[in-house]
Amino acid sequence: MEIATPRLIIRDIRADDTDALAYTKEDKYSYHKATRPHPEDRLDIEIARNVISMSEKPQRFWSLVIALKETQTVIGSIRIYTSPASPSIGEIGFDLNEIYWRKDYTTEAVRAVTAYCHDILKMHRVSIRADVNNIASWRVAEKAGMQYEGIARYDFRTWQGFIPEMKIYASVRPELIAA
């Protein structure tokens, strides 16, 4: 899949993206680091998982990169997961190379991916879970227009253990719930 925004291209992850995504080894909140102690192994699995998921009907997982439209430089990644309960419930996770932080890039990407989830994938609910201490992460959810729903306690596990408090944000379109 591919989504274009004013400044960005959001597209499926590819094998030649691994060097650009090496930054994920450094950040304490990054998904690749958070889910596995050896993130250099993780990207291969991630790419393979995305290829397999593309053959599923309906597709239940998307691993995407965020690239600058002008140069095609990969600056971050963004993933969509669906709930085991229903493919019309989605969750978004993301990270960005620190060089590009605080330029509104992630907000722009999340806004576009959320709209894609509703309009194209027909998801009625799209959410973000963010560690209460990870201000940048939940600010992105707020700036992208999601509604704050509350705190989930010990709801998300990283390889270092459970996160005590996660803020939950969601964009909900009840009219998309299939009859």
Ligand SMILES: CC(C)(COP(=O)(O)OP(=O)(O)OC[C@H]1O[C@@H](n2cnc3c(N)ncnc32)[C@H](O)[C@@H]1OP(=O)(O)O)[C@@H](O)C(=O)NCCC(=O)NCCS
């Ligand atoms: C979360 C992350 C992707 C945000 O990327 P970004 O492109 O810088 O986000 P944006 O520029 O769109 O918005 C970030 C907002 O958080 C704010 N922010 C960032 N760090 C902050 C801090 N320490 N204190 C207060 N506000 C902070 C920014 O100022 C901005 O809000 P503003 O526009 O109101 O000023 C990036 O910080 C990152 O990759 N972090 C590591 C991985 C991660 O945490 N992923 C999320 C897991 S759910």
